[in-house]
Amino acid sequence: MFTVVRVFVDVNLQPLDEDRHLQMLRGRLPTQNFEMFQEQLAVIAGKYSELTTSPFLLSLMIEVYKKDGVIPRHRIELYAKHV
Secondary structure (H helix, E strand, O other): OOOOOOOOOOOOOOOOOHHHHHHHHHHHOOHHHHHHHHHHHHHHHHHOOHHHHOHHHHHHHHHHHHHHOOOOOOHHHHHHHHO
8 A cells, every 4th residue: 555645835925915914804704793803903913913914813813703703812812712
């Protein structure tokens, strides 16, 4: 029996600019939740700007927000809630 080994390619995700950030939010959040999410995100962004520019972390925040209605204030809480 043979094992197939797949080759993985390293990908470097670039930070989101404001337009891509808004595009991602509008595409993944219901309209009625958009403003509340933005308000919560603004509070967090003041302390942890990388949370708002990382496509991966923003995706996690959106999913947790859709489930819980609140964005965790710390990265470790974000990971714990997403698992």
